[in-house]
Amino acid sequence: MARSLDGLVLAPVADQAPGQVGTRTRFSYHEQGGVIWAEYTGGDVVRGHLVGTRAGDRLDFRYVQLKTDGTTSSGHCASQVGETSDGRVRLTETWEWESQEGSGTSVVQEVAPG
Structure with a gap:
């Protein structure tokens, strides 16, 4: 199992x-x-807030999130925990909106120190 996510800050790569x-x-x-x-x-x-489980x-x-235009939206995501080549946590995500149309994939990874 990859290391704990507790206390980590992650950001999208795109x-x-x-x-x-x-x-x-x-x-x-x-x-x-x-x-x-x-x-x-x-x-x-x-x-924005997310809550779920890890197995x-x-x-x-x-x-669920509140956007700058005052609208809210919500959805579901399943992610695979992995690592970057330099050992940072990387999540490969498959998501789908539940409050509106749309789905896709994305990658978020641990923000590099410094």
């Missing part, structure tokens, strides 16, 4: 569609006993 999570978004992860949660903000997201190297969670 921008998604306008009005969604992007490279300026930061996720602050927590993990305890198979439960994961995170707060996120940045870019078009004023405040080995698989995450399954729901997310």
Whole structure:
């Protein structure tokens, strides 16, 4: 199993569609006993939260966010935990909106120290 996500800050490696999570978004992860949660903000997201579970190297969670235009949205994500070539945590994600149309894939990884 990859190391704990607790206390890690992760960021997307690429921008998604306008009005969604992007490279300026930061996720602050927590993990305890198979439960994961995170707060996120940045870019078009004023405040976001995710909560779910971890089983080995698989995450399954729901997310909800408030955007700068005052709208809210929510969805579901399944992620595979891995590592970058320099040992940082990387999540390969498959997500789907539940409050609107749309789905896709994305990669977030631990922000490099410094």
